[in-house]
Amino acid sequence: MLNKKIIGEIFSWSKALLFALSISIIVSVFILQPFIVSGSSMDPTLDGEDPFNKAKIGDRVLIYKSGYILGEEPKYNDIVIIDSRIDKNRSMKDDLFESPIVSMIFGSNDSDKKVWIKRIIGEEGDTLEYKDGRVYRNGEELIEDYIKEDMTFPFETIVVPENHVFVMGDNRNGSLDSRKIGPVPNENILGKVFLRFYPFDKIRKF
Numbered sequence: 001m002l003n004k005k006i007i008g009e010i011f012s013w014s015k016a017l018l019f020a021l022s023i024s025i026i027v028s029v030f031i032l033q034p035f036i037v038s039g040s041s042m043d044p045t046l047d048g049e050d051p052f053n054k055a056k057i058g059d060r061v062l063i064y065k066s067g068y069i070l071g072e073e074p075k076y077n078d079i080v081i082i083d084s085r086i087d088k089n090r091s092m093k094d095d096l097f098e099s100p101i102v103s104m105i106f107g108s109n110d111s112d113k114k115v116w117i118k119r120i121i122g123e124e125g126d127t128l129e130y131k132d133g134r135v136y137r138n139g140e141e142l143i144e145d146y147i148k149e150d151m152t153f154p155f156e157t158i159v160v161p162e163n164h165v166f167v168m169g170d171n172r173n174g175s176l177d178s179r180k181i182g183p184v185p186n187e188n189i190l191g192k193v194f195l196r197f198y199p200f201d202k203i204r205k206f
Contacts, residue, residue, distance in 0.1 A: 031066050033098075033154060033191060035081055035117065041169030041176065042117055043148050046196065060198035061117075063191030073166050074186060076121045079193040079206055084176075085114050090187055098190065101189040107200070118177050119146070127156050128165065135168075136190035146170050155179045165189065 037048040037058040043052040049058030063081050074080065083090060099114065122128045122137055133150030136142065151172040160166050164183035169175025178184060196204045 031064070033063050033065060034197075035063055035115075035193070037061060037117055040174050042079070042119075043171040043174070045119075045146050045170045055106050057092060057199070059196050059202070061193045062195040062197060064071050064194045065191035069204065073121065074120055074189055074192075076120055076123065080118060080120060080165075080167065081190040081193065082116050082118060082191060083114055083188040084116050084181055084184075086181055086184055086188060088188075105141075114166075115190065116176070118167035118169055118175070120165045121168050121178075122160045122183075124160050124162045124164055126160045126166070127157065128155045128160065128166055147172055158183070163187075 037046045037060075039048040040050075042048065046059045046061070047056070050056040121135060121142070126137050127139070129139075130151065131141075133152065134141050135144070135151075148171045153173075158166065160183050163186045165186065166178045166183050168177045168179065193206050196202060196206065
């Protein structure tokens with residue numbers, strides 16, 4: 001009798017844990033996902049992990065995924081997580097295995113190195129130009145008090161295609177972004193950063 005009771009409790013707890021795990025995966029795939037900032041491309045807005053300095057801990061942020069999944073249009077100044085493989089046709093499998101929970105269970109995948117955090121500078125139809133270290137959008141200079149410093153190298157004038165965005169890092173001279181890979185398809189935007197939750201003394205809503 002005792003053995004049956006113990007087995008019943010184990011089975012009950014297993015079901016509860018499996019349910020909780022399933023809900024956590026659904027949330028991380030479709031609604032909210034934590035992300036660790038790496039590198040210096042978003043300095044000074046966000047601090048990233050330094051692979052050569054283990055003492056430097058990258059900011060932890062939460063990204064909101066549901067908005068873009070449900071068709072919300074990306075907007076100027078949104079800080080977003082993108083899949084930099086702009087020629088890749090993304091599928092539900094990509095979203096699933098990018099979940100930190102799934103990655104922890106099955107091991108990380110190659111896409112980890114291709115997921116970047118950047119700021120949206122241009123939307124579809126915008127003309128972006130470089131002049132004297134500054135960015136102009138549709139003929140007007142952008143007021144960018146968030147950047148680390150003016151750019152020291154130019155980029156070619158570009159019109160952002162339909163259903164694409166143009167992204168840059170706030171550390172313009174230390175960022176791989178649309179100046180390298182080109183405009184990013186909207187479907188490659190994984191989510192919008194809305195909260196830095198760690199370090200605790202730097203909690204901030206975006």
